[in-house]
Amino acid sequence: MERAIIVERLVKNFEVTERNAGFWEALGSLIKPKKKTVEALKDVSFSVSEGEFIGLIGPNGAGKTTILKILSGILFPTHGFVQVMGYTPWERKESYLKTISMVMGQKNQLWWDLPATDTFELNRRIYDIPDRTYQKNLRELVNLLGVEKYVKRQVRRLSLGQRMRLELVAALIHKPKVVFLDEPTIGLDVIAQKKLRDFIKKYNREHKATIILTSHNMDDVIELCRRVIVINEGEIVFDGDLKDLIARHAKEKVIKFSVSSEIDTKKLAKVGRVGIAKYPYYELYVSRSVSKVAASELLSSFPVSDLTIEEEPINEIVGKVFSSNA
Amino acid sequence: MRLWVKFFPRMHKYFKLYSVALRQEFAYRANFLTSRLRNLFQIFLVFYLWSSVFSQEQDFFGYDRARILTYVFGILIVRSLVLTTRATEVAGEIARGDLTNYLVKPINYFYYWFNRDIAVKFLHLFFSFFEFLALFYILRPPFFIQTEPVAIIGFLLSLIIGIVLFYMIVFIAGLVPFWAPEASWGVQFVLIFVVTEFLSGALFPLDILPRQIMDILSFTPFPYLLFYPIKIYLGQIGLFGILKGAFVGFLWILILNFFMKKVWAAGIRVYRAEGR
Structure with missing residues (x-):
């Protein structure tokens, strides 16, 4: 199978300024900030085949989200080689951005004060989706997620579970071939989690989409991902079948x-x-x-x-x- | 339409934005109306100030009563076209990490906000037109109506330059949080509310300032925001002056555009996409 994602020797360092509490410390840091380098990713390599669904797991601050942000072109790596569907993500070519999508459980793209359909319409223009394709995709996504009732309601009036499903519609309306899911089920109740997972599974299967998921919710990982990459302190500590991980440990x-x-x-x-x-x-x-x-x-x-x-x-x-x- | 899309291949994406942006404004009706109200009060204030000056003087720095009051009223319209911008939100979006939402989409962030602005400007223009009529009815000022085609075309041209210039200034100021996320509000306040109000001619016609100061100012982008457009409308700037102003304004657009691209490219390199 084709390799959709190739990551080789990826390193990402962040510069952070540190200071102690207190007024004089604050003043001091204005004049001479204490810089410190944090190694968010140290030499990370892996590859993902087309249509594969992998789970990226690890404790807070392990570097999971940093990987997703580099793959989606938001962050520039310090060094290393990354290729997704033949593109270098951070060049942010229009054709690349049209093939991917990023869903963040804690960030919303829906316009808060308007009904979700406005955001969908706007995305239709942004992604240049032909009218007929758009109608078809919209109908399909809305049905699968069971959100017909909510598309015309002001987003601020919806519950988190309803909103998250609409977020997915907005994120997938252009039928991306590669999807990055960052904690998609965070804050959702068990039933809403289940609905979301069923949908994501179906999307992966029907569209042969390559999906990388990060989650603290192990149910997400168990139900969705056959292969997992475990990352800790910026390094991959396990990469393989979930079954093997269980068997080994x-x-x-x-x-x-x-x-x-x-x-x-x-x-x-x-x-x-x-x-x-x-x-x-x-x-x-x-x-x-x-x-x-x-x-x-x-x-x-x-x-x-x-x-x-x-x-x-x-x-x-x-x-x-x-x-x-x- | 076809031809248009050919010349501006990326612009058609932003059409839908107009209706969404307008509806967004309507969602915050109270907010919008207060901003209009503030504008109105300011006009009243400036109007009575100048009225009292002219109750004793006949001529003031080359302005007669009709022209100064036209200046004041002109400010009402030109302000709502030039100085209204939503790009003030750029700083917040970068500081909060909301920029992430745009970066993962095939959309140009600079054009995105510019187009949102255009939508909002239409709304402001619409309202200021009625306010204009109302104020005109209440205050009954002597009003100078320009009929010279050169002045009218020059006025429209200078308006466009003013709109683009102000947008670019605010957008560039909005990029500061890439490096200093906490600084967003302070920078905007100093730049927009203090410097622009004062140097653009929103409070008084700039040519009542000493000649040397005016000369220096004319090399900055600020007079081209409000002062020049209105002066051109009043017919106090000839063809040469119009072209000179357009040239300097256009030069500033090129400079700011170059600068903005550099700052943006450097900014997204250091962008952390924080706030998850």
């Missing part, structure tokens, strides 16, 4: 069970590592190889009423990935 399984009468948690600690212990519900972490043995021991020695063996939560695994490389 998930050394444990979780046994979740309820009991019919109170039990001694000390006795429980002999079987495995106790997670939650709130009568009548318990969670016990045991090593993968012995999970079945541990479960049967629980069943025989405690008044268990209900029991399941599950994979370790992915955010805990990711937490381990960070700590093992820090």
Whole structure:
């Protein structure tokens, strides 16, 4: 398959001025600011195939958003090579900007005081979308996202969930081949998150769009991305299948069970590592190889009423990935 | 239409912007109306000031009563065309990181705000026309009506130059937050409210200033914002003066354009896209 995105030895440094609190410090920094270089990205390389959906995960300040901003042409890199669909992003060629889109969960492009349809219309002109294509795209997006009712309402009067879906319509009305999603589900309730994810999945599949997603919401990543890139302190610490990440770092399984009468948690600690212990519900972490043995021991020695063996939560695994490389 | 698009291939994108920008203004009716009201008060103030001067004098620095009052009324219209701009928001958008929204789109940020401005200017012109009629009715000033075609064409030309110049000044000032995000408001205040009001002729005709100061001023862009257009309308500047003014104004547009491109190119290199 064609490579849609190529990133080689990408480095991004930021100059920041630092000063202590207080008036004299402020005055001092006016005359002679203390400059410090922050390495946001250190030697990052990866590539993405056309139509691939990858998740970019990592703790706050790891450099995820910086990567997206460089790929979308907003930031200039300090050095390194980047190519997206054959373009150098920061040259911001018109034809490049027409093939991409960036959706930021915490930034809105919709005109706040007007109905969303005005923004759509404006985008139609900005992206030079022929009338018929525009009508078709609009109908399709609006139906898929279930937002027919809201397009004519003043944006400020909409809920966050409704607004976010309309933001997606505005961002995808030109049918971009490459989409950058930065925390698209932030602040949304579970149902709204689900709607958004279903839609994004469909968009990726039907348009063979290349999508990079950053999210702190592991549900987004699990449901949408087969491949993940884990980044920490400006470096890639894992790049591969989500399954492999889990297999490599998930050394444990979780046994979740309820009991019919109170039990001694000390006795429980002999079987495995106790997670939650709130009568009548318990969670016990045991090593993968012995999970079945541990479960049967629980069943025989405690008044268990209900029991399941599950994979370790992915955010805990990711937490381990960070700590093992820090 | 076709031909037009050929010569301005990127301009057709901005047509839709007019209606959206106008509706945006209407969403903030109160805001718009207060700005009109402020303009009105200012006219009243300046009008009575000059009226009282002329109650004793017949001639004041070469202005008779009709001309000075036409000057004052001319300011009303020319102001709403030249000194109204939404480009003051550029600074905020850069400081807050909202510029990001535009950078990821195939749109020229400079033209974007310029076109939004044109839309807003039409709205202001529309309102100032009625205000003009109302004020005229209330104050009944002697008014000088220009009939000379050269002066009228010169007036329109100088208006366009004034509009472009002021927009560029405000836009360039709006780029300062690339380097100093906190400075946005201060720079605008000094530049727009203080310097421009004073040096453009909004408060008094500039030629009542000493000759040397006027000579120096005529090399800056400021007199070409309000003072020149109105003087041309009043027929106090001949063909040579009109052409000279147009030349200097145009030169400033070229200089500012060059400067603006350099500053913009440097600015987006250091832009952090903060505020997520």
